[in-house]
Amino acid sequence: MSVPKLSLSENSEEALAKTRAEVVVVGTVQGADGVELAAGAEAVDSAFDGTLTEVLATLGATGKSEEIVKVPTLGRVAAGLVLAVGLGKAEDVTPERVRRAAGASGRALTGRKRVLTTLSELDLQAAVEGTVLGAYTFTAYKSEPGDTPPAHVEVAAPSEGTTRAHRATLKAATAIAEAVTIARDLVNTPPNDLFPASFAERAKELANEGGLEFEVLDEKALKRKGFGGILGVGGGSSRPPRLLRVAYRGAKAKKKVALVGKGITFDTGGISLKPPAGMDKMTSDMAGAAAVLASVVLAAKLKYPLEVVAHIPLAENMPSGTAYRPGDVLTMYGGKTVEVLNTDAEGRLILADAITRACEEGPDYLIETSTLTGAQVVALGERTAGVMGSDEFRDRVAEISQATGENGWPMPLPEELRSGLDSKIADIANVTGQRWGGMLAAGVFLREFVADDVPWAHIDIAGPAYLDGSPWGYTPKGGTGVPVRTIAAVLADIAANG
Known part of the structure; x- marks a missing residue:
């Protein structure tokens, strides 16, 4: 994990004259008559004797969203370059637009040592998150790492609010960005190095660093305690499964939140083998596990007044002589039996075990996330x-x-889909025989293992967890870290409102 050092700085002509930053970032918007400067760029514009808008227009700037235009300062400010990033139409500027613009600037700033951003005048938290996440690179396996994120990002203090409030926001935004980076790094680590035991070791390191409770059940403990779903899915691999429990208990905890994340460290589909094309992306099938691990670490760092417990089932779904088969019946943790009709519907099996265990602890809420179904995409x-x-x-x-x-986006769990999961020989089947509604049917399956009195949410991130195409906004190619920021915001909301 490589996250820039962040600090607050003044946004004035005097501060600009003294900054050690190599690049100053300003925002632009699409005005009625062409490109305009966004709030926060006043000091830079003054250093250009009020001509920065004219210079940008001459260079073809329009202010459209994520547009990047670079302007040499020629000694007008200490930094050698002004980087102007577009926010779109002035009336459409939102925190997310700021975050994406900051991300676009962050992607353009890799290889720089020190930068100063003025996008913080528009939204401090969004500017910090976007800049850090946009500048993210994963180079652990490159023989020549190449460009890296800026070592230091100066964040111009907004004109509104107090310094104390700004520092608190900066701290929270930095911690959230770091948590997303933890998840991205785990997703981007190749499966020959990230498997159930090595994931558990990394989780233990993070737990120890954050002062968290940590427990791991190995294959012997899983068998002794009856975790048939995790054992069934992981039985085909030479690298046996694990179940982790990572817990944080905040001072004066008001509510208890269980987090569950799917941790298939690689998914071949098992005996129901996937097509070879695109199978390499299945290194991301543990993105849910990465997200909940990062989220419980974040909860401790931000000292939420909550008890947050992450339950993380880990397995590698491989075909072999010991692999589970279509037609097998697994006895899940808690005693419910599942007929396996497709071994590529494995995530719901390990999640069912983990959800049942999580509900035993009586949480006030349960959030589960997983790259569960191609039907989501x-x-x-x-x-x-x-x-x-x-x-x-x-x-x-x-x-x-x-x-x-x-x-x-909220989706239903239609009651009529439940009958499609009926089994002739077990309590429930792991898939329906129907082509349609696969995302919803998977949710219906998971609902069978959630205690009746526990409010719960299942977040299917099969598409959003991994970007195979070109980077955009603050989202790089590879692991995205979704839905860490959602979980963080939900935890903050529960802490504030119950």
Whole structure:
């Protein structure tokens, strides 16, 4: 994990004349008559004798969203370069637009040592998150790492508010960005190095650093305690499964929140083998586990007045002579039996065990996230997560997710889909025989293992967890860290409102 050092600085002509930053970032917007400067750029414009807008227009700037235009300062300020980033139409500027613009600037700033951003005048938290996440790079496996994030980011203090409030926001935004980076690093680590035991070791390191409770159940303990779903899925691999419990108990904790994340460290589909094309992306099938681990670490760092417990099932789904088969019946933790009709519907099996265990501890809320179904991508695309669960809590989580820019969308759990999961020989089957509604059917399956009195939400991130195309905004190619920011915001909301 490589996160820049962040600090607050003044936003004035005098401060600009003394800054050690190599680049100063300003925002632009699309005005009625062309490009205009966004709030925060006043001191830089003054150093250009009020001509910066004219210079930008001459260089072809329009202010459209995420547009990057570079202007040499020629000694007008201490920094050698002004980087202007577009926010779109002035009336459409939102925190998410600021975050994406900051991300675009962060992607353009890799390789720089020190930068100063004025986007913080528009929204301090969004500017910090976007800059750090946009500048993220994963170079652990490069023989020549190349460009790295800026070592130091100066954040211009907004004109409104107090220094104390600004510092608190800076601290929180930095911690959130760091948590997203933890999740991204885990997702981007190749499966030959990230498997159940090594994930558990990394989780233990993070738990120890954050003063968290940590417990790991190995394959012997899983068998002794009856975790048939995790053992069934992980039985085909030479690298046996694990179940982690990572817990934080805040001072004067008001509520207890259980987090559950799918941790398939690699998914071949098992005996129901996936097509070879695109299988390499299955290194990201543990993105849910990465997200909940990062989230409980974040809860401790920000000292939420909550008890947050992450339950993380880990397995590698491989075909072999010891692999589970279509037609097998697994006895899950808690005693419910599941007929396996497709071994590529493995995530719900390990999640069922973990959800049952989480509910035993009597949480006030349960949030589970997973790269669960290809049907999520068919229904909602690659940027929109599907949120299912208890109606009221589902809607609360989805609304908060949209406010963070992670864009979770509420989806139903239709009762008529349950009959499709009926089994002739077990309590329930792991898939339906129908082509349609696969994302919702998976949610219906998971609901069978949630205690009746626990409000819960299931976030299917099959598309949003991993970007295979070109970077955009603050989202790099590879692991995205979704839905860490959603979970963080939900935890903060529960801490504030119960």
